[in-house]
Amino acid sequence: MKFKLKYSEKVKVIYTLYPVISIVIALAILSLVIYIIGVDPIKALYYLYFGMMGNYNYVSETLIRATPILLVSLGLAIAFTAKVWNIGAEGQLYMGGLIAAIVALNSGGLPSAIAIPLIWICAGLAGAAWAFIPAILKAKYEINEIFTTIMMNYIAIYFTSYMLHGPLRDPVSHFPETPTIPENTWLPRIIPQYRFHAGSLFSLVVLVPLVYIMLSRSTLGFKLKLVGSSRESARYYGVDVEKSIIYAMLLSGFFAGLAGANEVTGVVFKMRPEISPGYGFTGIAVALLGRLNAFGVMLASIFMGGLINGSYTMHRMAQVPVGVAYFVQGLLIILVVAGEYILKRIMLVKGVSVR
Amino acid sequence: MSTPLNETVVLMKDIVKTFPGGVVANDHITFDLKRGEIHGLLGENGAGKTTLVNILYGLYKPDSGEIYVKGRRVKLNSPRDAIKLGIGLVPQHFKLVEVHTVVENIILGLKEYGFILRIREAEERIRELARKYGFRIDPKAKIWQLSMGERQYVEIMKALFRNADILILDEPTTVLTPQETEQLFKVLKRMKEEGKSIIFITHKLDEALTICDRITVLRKGRKIGTVTPDKVTKVDLARMMVGREVLFRISKSKMKVKAEKPILIVENLSVLSDKGVLAVKNVSFSVYPGEILGIAGIAGSGQEELMEAIAGLRKPVKGKIIIKGRDVTYASPREIYELNVAYIPEDRIRTGSLPNLTLWENLILKHHRRKPLVKHKIILNFKEIFKFAEKRKREFEIVAPNIFVPARTLSGGNLQRLILARELTGKPDLILAVYPTRGLDVGATEYVRKVLLRERDRGAAIVLVSEELDEIFQLSDRIAVIHNGELMGIVPTSQATVEEIGLMMGGALRR
Numbered sequence: 001m002k003f004k005l006k007y008s009e010k011v012k013v014i015y016t017l018y019p020v021i022s023i024v025i026a027l028a029i030l031s032l033v034i035y036i037i038g039v040d041p042i043k044a045l046y047y048l049y050f051g052m053m054g055n056y057n058y059v060s061e062t063l064i065r066a067t068p069i070l071l072v073s074l075g076l077a078i079a080f081t082a083k084v085w086n087i088g089a090e091g092q093l094y095m096g097g098l099i100a101a102i103v104a105l106n107s108g109g110l111p112s113a114i115a116i117p118l119i120w121i122c123a124g125l126a127g128a129a130w131a132f133i134p135a136i137l138k139a140k141y142e143i144n145e146i147f148t149t150i151m152m153n154y155i156a157i158y159f160t161s162y163m164l165h166g167p168l169r170d171p172v173s174h175f176p177e178t179p180t181i182p183e184n185t186w187l188p189r190i191i192p193q194y195r196f197h198a199g200s201l202f203s204l205v206v207l208v209p210l211v212y213i214m215l216s217r218s219t220l221g222f223k224l225k226l227v228g229s230s231r232e233s234a235r236y237y238g239v240d241v242e243k244s245i246i247y248a249m250l251l252s253g254f255f256a257g258l259a260g261a262n263e264v265t266g267v268v269f270k271m272r273p274e275i276s277p278g279y280g281f282t283g284i285a286v287a288l289l290g291r292l293n294a295f296g297v298m299l300a301s302i303f304m305g306g307l308i309n310g311s312y313t314m315h316r317m318a319q320v321p322v323g324v325a326y327f328v329q330g331l332l333i334i335l336v337v338a339g340e341y342i343l344k345r346i347m348l349v350k351g352v353s354v355r
Numbered sequence: 356m357s358t359p360l361n362e363t364v365v366l367m368k369d370i371v372k373t374f375p376g377g378v379v380a381n382d383h384i385t386f387d388l389k390r391g392e393i394h395g396l397l398g399e400n401g402a403g404k405t406t407l408v409n410i411l412y413g414l415y416k417p418d419s420g421e422i423y424v425k426g427r428r429v430k431l432n433s434p435r436d437a438i439k440l441g442i443g444l445v446p447q448h449f450k451l452v453e454v455h456t457v458v459e460n461i462i463l464g465l466k467e468y469g470f471i472l473r474i475r476e477a478e479e480r481i482r483e484l485a486r487k488y489g490f491r492i493d494p495k496a497k498i499w500q501l502s503m504g505e506r507q508y509v510e511i512m513k514a515l516f517r518n519a520d521i522l523i524l525d526e527p528t529t530v531l532t533p534q535e536t537e538q539l540f541k542v543l544k545r546m547k548e549e550g551k552s553i554i555f556i557t558h559k560l561d562e563a564l565t566i567c568d569r570i571t572v573l574r575k576g577r578k579i580g581t582v583t584p585d586k587v588t589k590v591d592l593a594r595m596m597v598g599r600e601v602l603f604r605i606s607k608s609k610m611k612v613k614a615e616k617p618i619l620i621v622e623n624l625s626v627l628s629d630k631g632v633l634a635v636k637n638v639s640f641s642v643y644p645g646e647i648l649g650i651a652g653i654a655g656s657g658q659e660e661l662m663e664a665i666a667g668l669r670k671p672v673k674g675k676i677i678i679k680g681r682d683v684t685y686a687s688p689r690e691i692y693e694l695n696v697a698y699i700p701e702d703r704i705r706t707g708s709l710p711n712l713t714l715w716e717n718l719i720l721k722h723h724r725r726k727p728l729v730k731h732k733i734i735l736n737f738k739e740i741f742k743f744a745e746k747r748k749r750e751f752e753i754v755a756p757n758i759f760v761p762a763r764t765l766s767g768g769n770l771q772r773l774i775l776a777r778e779l780t781g782k783p784d785l786i787l788a789v790y791p792t793r794g795l796d797v798g799a800t801e802y803v804r805k806v807l808l809r810e811r812d813r814g815a816a817i818v819l820v821s822e823e824l825d826e827i828f829q830l831s832d833r834i835a836v837i838h839n840g841e842l843m844g845i846v847p848t849s850q851a852t853v854e855e856i857g858l859m860m861g862g863a864l865r866r
Binding site: 070213217218219220222226227230232233235236237238 | 483601666668687688689690693698700705706708709711712716720723729732733734735737
């Protein structure tokens with residue numbers, strides 16, 4: 001019995017560390033692939049590391065890259081807790097970015113302290129509004145939100161593209177993009193010489209703890225957890241399941257919209273058709289890797305931001321394709337989802353034997 | 356094939372079966388079955404009865420041990436092998452296609468009846484079998500038209516049709532009325548006389564003593580012993596089964612003076628089932644504080660739907676539900692439990708608890724909006740919550756390492772304790788208990804019954820749905836009998852007899 005208890009404890013430790021383990025496995029597979037394409041994996045991984053956090057500037061860049069991913073995945077963590085599978089963060093991010101740019105272009109006269117929060121809130125609401133359609137379809141008619149949110153992505157991306165080619169296009173630019181937004185709407189930089197901006201700081205210091213409290217310590221989080229655990233029972237325990245599904249979806253849309261605003265007001269200073277290289281999808285992996293816990297999601301998004309940046313450095317210095325970042329991301333989703341499932345099975349069985 | 360009477364037809368020697376996770380379901384069990392005998396396999400839930408017969412039927416492979424059928428050592432890789440040896444299994448949950456006829460169900464999967472089915476030939480054989488053993492069944496009837504007792508006959512005929520001479524019946528009486536049970540026993544005796552051998556799995560002591568020639572008692576995967584009914588009493592059997600003395604009579608105090616105002620009034624209530632047919636038809640009754648109203652009926656007679664309607668989980672199509680003077684016919688579950696109504700659902704795992712959530716989370720369900728568990732209206736107060744959960748766990752003797760383990764790691768009895776602990780928080784005025792002891796072992800059953808009586812004596816009104824007449828008679832002050840969605844009558848327990856209630860359950864008597 002004692003041996004068995006130890007074994008079950010071992011499984012528990014493995015489960016706790018599993019996100020880290022799955023990253024290690026993913027990087028090992030990556031090394032193998034790099035080796036196969038004829039590059040020295042140690043050299044490649046060194047540049048990957050260097051591009052992630054080789055110096056203060058890279059750290060700052062990693063955090064900047066991580067911020068939109070963090071914002072998206074915080075929202076997704078909320079939705080996924082209620083088992084509402086919002087795959088539409090990308091589209092919600094685009095709508096947020098589009099509205100952010102429109103509001104920013106029209107708030108030239110406002111002081112920054114008013115303009116920036118206003119832009120962010122409008123962008124969040126735009127993301128939420130975009131999520132509202134699948135939310136209501138899900139809550140009222142039980143239409144699978146996975147399909148609707150995926151399809152809504154395309155509508156949002158092409159609608160943005162239309163707006164940028166047409167009504168919102170900067171007349172003097174060669175590219176389909178908006179004019180640069182006025183400087184009073186730019187997010188202030190925190191550290192001189194570095195691009196690290198207020199949006200990143202705000203997300204890390206304010207939003208992460210806020211989401212943590214909401215999910216883990218509030219009645220709303222408890223409700224979402226009930227809904228995620230079993231809709232049928234949640235209804236019986238007096239939870240308004242439809243309303244909870246809508247809340248979960250709207251909140252995740254809101255956060256995705258904020259990610260759009262963050263890119264427009266903190267990084268690009270205009271709206272572009274390629275404002276996001278798939279942050280809305282990266283956020284899915286990050287939310288799962290971070291186990292739907294706000295602090296876990298924070299660590300995971302910083303890792304993923306670093307991975308994307310590092311892959312550019314690796315590409316420049318070691319001629320490894322940039323796509324590896326997304327390769328690792330895909331690997332991680334599979335490793336995390338499959339691995340955790342298997343570990344949970346083992347723990348279930350062990351739980352039985354301990355009893 | 357022909358073996359003389361009293362010859363051993365099945366011998367299972369030193370059977371060991373361990374499930375992943377280290378649960379030893381069968382620990383060196385030796386079991387033998389003679390020709391022409393009914394051999395009872397008695398034990399609590401989880402004692403290993405079903406595992407043992409599943410091994411004999413080829414569904415599980417034993418880790419070690421030997422099986423001999425009709426004198427020959429055999430290896431059973433699948434039920435097909437078992438069927439070839441003349442072994443038939445009547446499962447606890449029937450596996451019949453409801454929209455097909457009796458014949459179609461019986462010949463299902465048999466190659467001999469051709470690609471273009473030779474139905475008439477099969478029909479003739481079924482009639483012959485029915486005559487021989489005294490089944491009264493029309494081979495052309497559709498399964499859904501049959502009662503549970505008749506469906507059981509179909510399952511038995513299915514086995515006989517495949518020339519089974521060793522029959523395994525897994526808890527066959529669970530779905531039957533007392534009269535149907537008697538009928539079944541007659542059939543079994545007839546089959547015995549014909550030289551068939553029967554393994555009769557049950558956890559009901561009386562049945563084992565009535566019908567079996569020998570009884571083998573299992574407890575926690577071990578064989579405790581094999582006895583003959585004439586040498587043991589019910590108390591002996593219970594002791595073998597549970598491993599300690601069991602009280603059969605829970606002392607019930609006299610009901611206190613009936614209060615004037617009922618807590619629950621149900622008036623002309625009609626409720627639809629999930630399939631959209633009327634499951635409850637025009638039912639009326641009231642329940643007073645300090646009394647237990649038992650609802651007797653065969654499983655599936657509408658009692659689940661009735662209780663769900665009262666708990667607010669199912670909207671009635673007609674009639675009225677009044678709790679403590681308030682019309683709650685169309686109220687939500689939350690509005691109803693806020694009237695201090697406890698609901699102990701039939702399905703402990705799906706409705707009664709959230710198996711993936713921890714003990715403490717399960718314990719605060721329904722209470723998670725109340726002070727002091729919540730501060731500043733929305734923030735969970737963990738200090739108070741853990742204190743509350745620990746206290747509940749202690750009071751209801753929930754066996755678990757701590758309050759942070761998921762509810763799914765609890766055994767059935769412990770899970771029911773958890774549900775009771777949650778539901779009985781705040782001294783409910785009305786308790787709706789649906790099959791509260793179903794699937795529980797004797798110890799846990801005793802506990803649940805005592806708790807229900809304690810609540811009654813405190814003054815709660817209780818509606819108890821049960822399929823065990825024993826339980827109904829032991830606990831109820833009045834018995835309401837439901838048949839096919841209709842209330843056949845309400846009888847004070849002191850004036851009721853088992854025969855009468857049984858007839859009412861079968862729809863043959865109205866009072």
